[in-house]
Amino acid sequence: MFDMKRTPMAQTASIVLLAVLVGGCENFLDVNTDPNAPVNARVEVRLPTVVTGMVHTVYYGDPGQWTVEWMQQTSYNRDSRSYDELQLYEVQDNSANGAWSYHYATMLNELKLMMEEIDPEVDPAYYGLAKFLAAWTWAHTTDLWGPVPFAEALDPAIATPAYDEQSTIYAQVLAMMDEAVAAMKQTSRRRRGPTTCSSAAT
Amino acid sequence: MPAGTYTVRVQVLGYAAAEQSVTVAAGGSALVNFGLTQQAIEVEGVVVTALGIEREERALTYSVQTVKAEVLERTPEVNLVQALQAQSAGIQVVQASGRPGASSSIQIRGQSTFTGSGQPLFIIDGVPVSIDLDPERGGSIFGRGQAGNRGIDFDLTNVEEISVLRGAAATALYGSRAAAGAVVITTKQGQPGQPVRFEYSSAVRFDDPIIAGYVTDWAAGRDRLLCDGRLQSQGGYCQPGYPTTTGFETRSITSSSYPGWGPHKDSIPPEVVAALGDVIFEDSRSQFYNTAQTIDNSLRATGSLGDAGSYTFGVSYLNQGDITPTGKLERLNLSANVRLQMSDRLMSTTSVQRVNTQNPWPADSWSGVHHSLLHIPPNVDIRTAWNEDGTPVMWGTNSPHYQWVMENEYRDSNVNRWILSQRFTANVVSGIRLTNTWGLDTYLDERRTFQNERPWRTAQGLSSGSTQQEKLNRTQINNDLVLTVDPREVSPGFSVSGLIGGNIWMTETSRITGRGSTIVIPDYYNVENFEDQRVFADLPEMRRLLGAYGQLTADYQGWAYLTLTGRNDWSSTLPKDANSYFYPSASVGVIFTDAMDWRPSWLQYGKVRLSYARVGNDAPPYSLSSRYYAASAPGVHQGSYQFDPTTVSFPFRGQVGFVQGTQLGNPNIRPESTSEVEVGLELRGLNNRASLDFSYYNKKSYDQIFRVPASASSGYTSIVRNAGDLRNKGFEVSVRGRPLQMSDFTWDLAANWTRNRNSVIELAPGIDNLHLAGYSWPSIRIMEGLPYGVIWGYGYQRNCVPETGSFCFPDQPTGALILGDENCASVRRNQKGDCYGLPIRTQRQIPLGSALPDWLANLRSTIRYKNFGLSSLWDMRKGSKILNFEIQYTTGRNGRHIFTNDRYQVVTLDGINQTTGQPNTKSVVKDPVYYELMYGYDKHEGQIESGEFIKLREVTLSYDVPRDVLGRIGVDRATVYVTGRNLGVWSDFSMGDPEGDISGGVNSAWQYYRHFPAPQTKGLSFGVRTSF
Structure with missing residues (x-):
């Protein structure tokens, strides 16, 4: 039989078990770091994304498809409504959402973050590249949509950034190109070279 | 026992208590006979509440509704969640489709999160278990549908009772995990002193699809000229003069563009009969689907070990077939539950459940055959699947017969699951118990998606075949340590009881996915056999929670009850310095009939309840940073x-x-909050033959944590924020009664009625609507100022003064349709005159009405006559709407939908001319253009249908074999029964049954967006339940 003295032991054992589980690892609750998505990434692994996006999404993606169809450079003979719609020049108010998001929230935001992180004194090549790609993307953005948010854009604190005139943006684009050229003329002082991207580039 | 006069009181469940006085002589014995009267309503029942605490029904200070084994054993459902359908007030359950292994989701007291699924916490014997839906990596709801939720793993015959805890006061002790309610399940246990007893039940079930909604009278073709569905190259036939350049159709019958505008079946021209013989008309679905067969067996042994404890061992095997050749749900469930009285003070309960669930299923949604079958015209014979050489019949260059598709392209899920729990209960001193319950729920879901080589493509030098193999592991560990103090009298007539406890909870989810495309060797699905291979390995996503809680209950004179609870949680998903949140609840119940000593003849019991509670909730993991x-x-x-x-x-x-990522993290997230007030009234009267339970609740959910959409020009498309204010208020009424009672005849009724009103007071600054379900258009959205679940799309232009915002609702009484003029141009076609006399699409998308039902009701009737029983369960949904996406592809486009059955009639629509403002006089012929402009593509208003229904969910006829017959073969009890499931579905919805949810319950808006689910089924099961 179980005696009186041993009853508290069962309790104690349970409490100790609990204490070990909770206190045993001091940071029991400290598991809120995503093991599958880092909070930081080096610019060398981010540049290929922007370059690919420029080609595959901005040129080959939806805006590119529409342009070649409307120019009657290509034509589709598919059993698909979306194509009917496009060929009738029917653009819905959300048709370009994907392209708009990609330009701003992926291309331009990524380039902005890269330029903020790169020290132009140490790594002028990457800085210049990022600046050049940003200039190119801005030009493409205003080419597509006309007046677009520019000065107030890419600031999460501003939910509805003001639109800027195309003329303002093109002037800024030219200035950015000049800065990019100037930066690329500098000699890089970074210690570690960029990861190879020969196969991707070809 | 000393000699004297005693009062003997007898209480038997189901009978009224009785007292008699008896005089016992010294050393003698006395015999007392009681004649008990049957009682319709169980009077002093005991109810399982949060943390498995059993409380007397009269002491409850909030609403709890229970579903007992005798009701559950009648349900022919497989999914644990589905078994709750129509069984309680305050809940809404929807089954995704009729396929084996389909998801079921449940909503308690309305939708209380903006974009989440809001599924309640499911607890089995003190252990939280997953009923979750695990979406596949890269899966597409629109493309192929979803796997089932994990409610399909449980053996329902093992359940003793289910308590549905609806309000925040009832669930407060469970903390944030039960923010959407809790479902507490108690399994069958051996009773002390009971010798070993076996229960065996066996059923066989036959199910047929519910098929409706498509024309069966009109043949394939154009301009009332017939085609037989085969291509020209396959010896196909089209009537001479067929209006295409080749005189033949070039599309395969599986295409949604294959025209269905041929002649009526009663006017097939003789030349067609001469060429083809008699043309047979039959819905392609009835040609293709089979009767699904299901076998369900379970065996359980329960008993006691004398003073040492009790045990339950169970095994059950289910093999559920599908209406398609390859769908199946095969489940083996082994369970053991052993209670050991280790000493007079220490008890241990160990429970082990091992489940294997295999569920191959054909894709549904867009890529599924259920969708494509809708497009096949009824004069096309699809019964022959194979050519003589063994190759599949081809319907197009790359469209094999669906029999081939079923056998060569399907998905499969194989789950191995363990649910373990260990509970120690120690009586510290008399009346004080310490209980520790540890539980583990872990499963590995091995999923495979196969698409075999298509030899005809290989022959053309084209690629085919793909695979995706996924191993998904989900583990949940829970520990509760609780110190309970039994009621003790602190002053005469006033007693208190209480508990304090601590909770540790953690979950981990990880998965490995291998993907391959372009198969090399046919029938061989290893990823290495594919030209392109990708592997993804997701490390465990973790989430942890610590909780401390306490409850104090007070009882005054047995007629006034007070419950106070408090819980504090610390969550891993909130900012470290602000990860703690507290939530209180207080509730009272007063039995006013006892308090006022008011005992009219018609009322035996009356109680009022009042409660207030606040519940916090944490964030999704990893929401703090980008x-x-x-x-x-x-x-x-x-x-x-x-x-x-x-x-x-x-x-x-x-x-x-x-x-x-395009989501901006937020390091300043606060816990989200829900507060709820509930008042209730319980009455029992008419000699305990009728009872009423009424609840009113008002629930406010605010500071919701969600991904608030942002303008992409801010650099992010969504920002994690606290925002919003969502209200749910409603009534729940449960009535039970026994209208008829004779010596060998009883008739019981139990009814529930639920009305929930949802309103979205605020979403987030700058956001007036969010997408919940569907494509970007049409869609179901949540909009400020309107209830959750607004159908959103293009409407017909109306002549009206907006009542809400700047929108004219379709049902707004002043809203006469504006119809096109002679010179109108349809918005869709840009062709002049297209819309003459027809509605014109609105320039913008507008809200097209609320999808949510006005109210839900269900009624269970149970009749017993001698050894026969007849029970039925009726279910009703009033006032809901469905956006039937299927209509846009099956009306003007191919003439398959039942809406086109009245084709070629002439109609003059009610409305006003867009130019003159005068009543419309232009009549139109119902031709393909008419249907296209009324229902097709962007005419979303025409795609809205009623989602109301009345269903006879279940009807069971049972016969208890007499005991004198059974005694001879050593059997205690045997019942044979036949159950009909969904035998009657009455609905205005064109597809027959408006229930379905292609997402499997991603949120509760999806069930109002119809997108080619597998059909629901109806059928009969025959079974026997015995114990010996």
Whole structure:
């Protein structure tokens, strides 16, 4: 039989078990770091994304498809409504959402973050590249949509950034190109070279 | 026992208590006979509440509704969640489709989160278990549908009782995990002193699809000229003069564009009969689907070990077939539950459940055959699947017969699951117990998607075949340590009881996915056998929670009860310095009939309840910071790439690429909150033959944590924020009674009625609506100022003064339709005159009405006559709407939908001319253009249908074999029964049954968006339940 003295032991054992589980690892609750998505990434692994996006999404993606169809450079003979719609020049108010998001929230935001992180004194090549790609993307953005948010854009604190005139943006684009050229003329002082991207580039 | 006069009181469940006085002589014995009267309503029942605490029904200070084994054993459902359908007030359960292994989701007291699923916490014997839906990696609801939720793993015959805890006061002790309610399940246990007893039940079930909604009278073709569905190259036939350049159709019958505008079946021209023989008309679905067969067996042994404890061992095997050749749900469930009285003070309960669930299923949604079958015209014979040489019959260059598709392209899920729990209960001193319950729920879901080689493509030098194999592991560990103090009298007539406890909870989810495309060797699905191979390994996503809680209950004179609870949680998903949140609840119940000593003849019991509670909730994991992801660059999104754009993914030829996610993290997130007030009234009267339970609740959910959409020009497309204010208030009424009672005849009724009103007071600054379900248009949205679940799309233009905002609702009484004039141009076609006399699409998308039901009701009737029983369960949904996406592809486009059955009639629509403002006089012929402009494509208003229904969910006729017959073969009890499931579905919805949810319960809006689910089923099961 179980005696009186041993009853508290069962309790104690349970409490100790609990204490070990909770206190045993001091940071029991400290598991809120995503093991599958880092909070930081080096610019060398981010540049290929922007370059690919420029080609595959901005040129080959939806805006590119529409342009070649409307120019009657290509034509589709598919059993698909979306194509009917496009060929009738029917653009819905959300048709370009994907392209708009990609330009701003992926291309331009990524380039902005890269330029903020790169020290132009140490790594002028990457800085210049990022600046050049940003200039190119801005030009493409205003080419597509006309007046677009520019000065107030890419600031999460501003939910509805003001639109800027195309003329303002093109002037800024030219200035950015000049800065990019100037930066690329500098000699890089970074210690570690960029990861190879020969196969991707070809 | 000393000699004297005693009062003997007898209480038997189901009978009224009785007292008699008896005089016992010294050393003698006395015999007392009681004649008990049957009682319709169980009077002093005991109810399982939060943390498995059993409380007397009279002491409850909030609403709890229970479903007992005798009701559950009648339900022929497989999914644990589905078994609750129509069994309680305050809940809404929907089954995704009729396929084996389909999800069921449940909503308690309305939708209380903006974008989440809001599923309640499910607890089995003190252990939280997953009923979750695990979406596949890269899966597409629109493309192929979803796997089932994990409610399909449980053996319902093992359940003793289910308590549905609806309000925040009832669930407060469970903390934030039960923010959407809790479902507490108690399994069958051996009773002390009971010798070993076996229960065996066996059933066989036959199910047929519910098929409606498509024309069976009109043949394939154009301009009332017939085609037989085969291509020209396959010896196909089209009537001479067929209006295409070749005189034949070039599309395969599986195409949604294959025209269905041939002649009526009663006017097939003789020349067609001469060429083809008699043309037979039959819905392609009835040609293709089979009767599904299901076998369900379970055996359980329960008993006691004398003073040492008790045990239950169970095994059950289910093999559920599908209406398609390859769908199946095969489940083996082994369970053991052993209670050991280790000493007079220490008890142990160990429970082990091992489940294997195999569930191959054909895709539904867009890519599924259920969708494509809708497009096949009824004069096309699809019964022959194979040619003589063994190759499949081809319907187009790349359209094999669906029999081939079923056998060569399907998905499969194989789950191995363990649910373990260990509870120690120690009586510390008399009346004080310490209980520790540890539980583990872990499963590995091995999923496979196969698409075999298509030899005819290989012959043309084209690629085919793909595979995806996924191993998904989900583990949940829970520990509760609780110190309970039994009621003790602190002053005369006033007693208190209480508990304090601590909770540890953690979950981990990880998965490995291998993907391959372009198969090399047919029938061989290892990823290595594919030309393109990708592997993804997701490390465990973790979430942890610590909780401390306490409850104090007070009882005054047995007629006034007070319950106070408090819980504090510390969550891993909130900012470290602000991860703690507290929530209190207080509730009272007063039995006013006892308090006022008011005992009219018609009322035996009356109680009022009042409660208030606040519940907090934490954030999704990893919401605090923005993260980088392996990048991909999407290409074209349209046409055949709609579900699968031509994406470049990294690593690309060895080059890695990362990109900042488009969601901005928020390090300042606060816990979200829900507060709820509930008042209730319980009455029992008419000699305990009738009872009423009424609840009113008002629930406010605010500071919701969700991904608030942002303008992409801010650099992010969504920001995690606290925002919003969502209200749910409603009534729940449960009535039970026994209208008839004779010596060997009883008739019981139990009814529930639920009305929930939802209103979205505020979403987030700058956001007036959010997408919940569907494509970007049409869609179901949540909009400020309107109830959750607004159908959103293009309407017909109306002549009206907006009542709400700037919108004219379709049902607004002043809203006469504006119809096109002679010179009108349809918005869709840009062709002049197209819309003459027909509605004109609105320029913008507008809210087209609320999808949510006005109220839900269900009624269970149970009749017993001698050894026969007849029970039925009726279910009703009033006032709901469905956006039937299927209509846009099956009306003007191919003339398959039942809406086109009145084709070629002439009609003059009610409305006013767009130019003159005068009543419309232009009559139109109901031709394909008419249907297209009324229902097709962007005419979303025409795609809205009623979602109301009345269903006879279940009807069971049973016969208890007499005991004198059974005694001879050593059997205690045997019942044979036949159950009909969904035998009657009455609905205005064109597809027969408006219930369905292609998402499987991603949120509760999806059930109002119809998108080619597998059909629901109806059928009969025959079974026997015995114990010996």
